[in-house]
């Protein structure tokens with residue numbers, strides 16, 4: 001796939017255009033760019049400047065992955081810029097990092113990595129691979145201040161364990177109380193930072209909802225009652241199907257799994273898919289996040305697979321695509337990307353077909369356009 005920088009003055013002829021927002025598909029128009037910003041998406045005359053001819057193709061907003069770990073796997077010494085390139089090659093221009101122990105990452109690439117720098121977790125509980133431990137609230141709040149001063153673009157908190165492959169429905173204990181989470185959200189707000197929280201198990205998800213966190217990561221094994229509350233809340237939900245699906249879809253990578261473990265994972269995945277379908281019907285704000293870097297979850301292409309998994313679980317093509325474009329941009333507070341509209345920057349994916357009708361066209365993009 002070609003990655004092309006768009007000059008500040010340009011026009012892009014297209015056969016079809018999906019703006020990332022509604023079900024409307026524009027046909028045979030021109031997208032005009034003035035001073036580096038989209039000026040019009042359905043024009044009929046080109047502005048002065050460079051003219052791209054994609055009159056055979058479909059334009060849509062470039063993709064955003066709401067949950068990755070760019071530094072993972074640690075044992076793989078692949079340069080981060082190469083991993084960033086894998087994202088661009090899949091049509092992904094930005095991703096939100098869920099933490100690591102490497103400190104602030106330097107990624108020499110037009111790929112935008114939104115960093116938490118390191119996650120905050122409770123000492124003695126799950127999270128040592130993701131960031132920094134604290135023993136009490138005051139340490140957690142100090143860490144929020146420190147991460148903000150280091151340039152974190154969001155705060156990541158680990159509020160539960162991970163789900164057990166041996167025992168269905170087990171996720172480890174919820175670690176931060178609702179009031180602790182609320183204090184962290186309030187302190188992050190002082191720095192104008194959103195808070196993403198790893199939460200599996202019903203208790204951890206309920207505490208997140210009580211605290212009003214921005215995004216709930218995973219959410220495995222929440223009850224249907226909690227799902228209803230999530231759907232009625234302002235919090236986004238990032239169900240991360242990919243790391244669970246990989247365990248079953250790529251058995252060659254997981255040869256230590258016993259039949260019992262495969263059975264637990266299968267049942268867990270089925271319940272999670274049911275929650276996603278019901279959450280979508282209830283109006284939950286679902287985002288596509290892959291947890292890329294986790295075992296079996298590749299950087300870049302996994303976002304396309306996650307979009308397919310969300311669609312297969314029950315999201316409409318429109319909702320599955322919004323989950324990685326306009327809705328993701330809102331949650332990640334990236335106001336210049338995620339949709340094609342006047343005032344946005346030209347982060348544009350060029351596809352062979354209309355993704356609302358043929359979502360699999362995402363697997364073979366023709367070009368990624370990014371601002372010069």
Ligand SMILES: [Zn+2]
Pocket residue numbers: 067068069098291
């Ligand atoms: Zn993660």
